[in-house]
Amino acid sequence: MTAIDNVNLDIYDNEVFGLLGPNGAGKTTLIHILATLIKPTAGSASVNGYDIVKESSKVRSSIGIVFQAPSSDDMLTGYENLKLHSLLYAIPIHVREKRINDVLELVGLTDRKNHQVKKYSGGMRRRLEIARGLLHKPKVMFLDEPTLGLDPNSREIMWKYIDRLVKDEKVTLILTTHYMEEADFLCNRIGIIDKGKIIALDSPSRLKESLGGEIIKIELKNKEPMKTLVESILKPHDFVHKVEVNDEENVVIVYVDNASRNLPTILKAIDNNVKSVDFRSPTLNDVFLKYTGRHIMAQQEDHAEGGFMERYAQYENK
C-alpha cells in the first residue's frame, strides 16, 4: 500500500505550514518520514539541509516533534521528562537547567514541573510534549495533530501557546490537523493532502478565495419547476460565479461576490419558491470539498488524551 504518493513540497524557513486532510490521508506517515522514523521507499527529502536518509542523526538534532499521542513517561515528573531528553539531545550542562526552565515557562507548566505526568490533564500533557520538542532549539518543529482529543477550551489554550512559540522561538512549524479552524488560525500556508497526495497548496485565504466569493445556500420549496430555472435565472448576473444544484436535497448552492448586498436580488429572482436561505464565507472544508468531492470530517474521533490506564483500557477495547 502506498501511504505517500509522489509528494513534492517545499517548506520555507520560519513559516507555519499545515498539512490538512482526513484521517488516513498520509499526514502522519509524511511526518514520520521527515523525522527519520520511517525510511522512504522512493524519493528524497531534506530537513534543515540534511538528507533524511544519509544524515539522519543530523536531521534528528535539528528537529523537535510532538507526536499524535503524548509520549512522555507517566511515572516521571514533567521536569524529569525534560531532563531525560536534555541528556539525550546532549544539551550542554551549563545551559541545561536554564533551558528546561525556559521551555516550562513558555508552555506554562512551571508550577507543575515536579508533579508526575500521570497527574496532568490532556492539555498539560500536550504542552509538556511541546516543551520537550523545543528543548534543544530545533530549527524545525513537527506537531502531529496537536489538539486531537482536547476539549474546545484546552484547544484554544493550545493554539495560544503554539502561536507564542512561533513568535518567541523562531522555528519552522509543520503541523498536521484535520480541524479546519486550526489550520486556518495557525498556518501561513496549507497543503491539502488526500490519499497520500497533495491536492492543493496555498495560503488559507487564497485557497478560500479560489472558490470565488461567498456561499449562499438556498433550499427550495418544490423542486420541479424551479430547479433548472434557477440556474438560468441566476447565471446571467455578473456577481454570480457558480451555481450548483443538488438534486436530492432540493438545494441550490450559489457562489457569489458580496453576498450581503446581492442576496435580495437573488431572492427576488427566485421569487416565492424559497423555503430557507443561508449564506456564509467559504471555509477550508469547502476547499477540500472542491478538490475531493468529499467532506473532510473526522470519521472517527480518536481520544488520545488520558493516562496509561485509560489508554490501556482503550487498547483492550480494540
Add this chain to the structure above:
Amino acid sequence: MLREVLWKDMLNMKINNNFIEIELGKLYAIWLREFKVFLREKSRIVASTFTPLLWLFVLGAGFGTIATNPSAISGTGQIASGGGVGPGIDYQKFIFPGIVSMSIIFSSVFFGSYIIWDRKFDFLKSVMVAPVSRTTIFVGKTFGGMTTSLMQAAILLVVGLFLGIHYTPFSIVLIVVIILFLSFALTSLGLAIGSYMESLEGFQLIVSFVVFPLYFLSGALFPLNNLPPWLSILTALDPATYAVDALRNTMVGITGKNPFVVDIGILLGYVIVLGTIGMLSFRRMKAV
C-alpha cells in the same frame, strides 16, 4: 613541529572525551529513567518479591518433607536413589539459590519485553527520534534491567540470612557477578523478543514459552544429577542452569554439575551471544 602534532592530538582527544561524555550522558538518562520508574512502581516491587517468597516457603516447606525423607511418597525410593538434594542439606536451603535465580529470570525477561509497552505508549518513539543510537538505547535498557534484577535479588539475599545462608564479602562479590551476568543475558533475550512483538497479546506467550521453561529447566527446584537424557539436554541449554549451579556452589557450598569456573564461563558465553542477538534485533526494530 612535534609540538604542533602533539597539540593536534590533544585537541582530538578532547573531542573524543567530549563524545564519550555525551554518550555516557545518554546512557545514564535511559538507565535513570528505568531506575526511577522501578522505584515508583511499588506494586511491582511488592508482587515480584512476594512470588519468590511463596515458592521458597510454601513449596520449600511442602516439598521439603519429600526431598529429605523420600519414604514420604509411598516408599518407592525413587528420590532416595537419586541421592536427594545432598547430604545434610535441607530442601529450603537447596532451592534458595534457585529461587534467587527465579526472581532474576522473571524480572529480567519481563523487563526486556516491557519494551512492547514502551512502544505501545510511544515513549520509545520519542527516544528513537532523538539523536541517540540504537546501541546506546539497548545498553541503557539492559543496565536498567540489571539494576532492577539486582535490587530484587538483594531483598531475597537478606531473606536468605534467616534461612541460615552465610555470606562472606568474597561470596557476595561472586553472587553479584552471577546475578549481573544472568540478568544481562536474559534482559537482552527479553528485549530481542520484545523488539519483534507488535502487540501486547504476545506477552502471555513469553510467560508460557520463555519465562517458565527457563525457570523449570534451570534445576532451581531439583538436582541435575540422574535426570532422563531429554531433560538433561534441555537443562544444559538453559542459561539459568549455570547461574543456579554457580549460586548453589557459592551460597550453600554444593558443587553441582559443573565446577564454578565452568559455570561462569558458560554464563559469560550466553552474555555475549544473547547480548549480540538482542542488540541486532534492537537495531532492526521498526520505530513506528
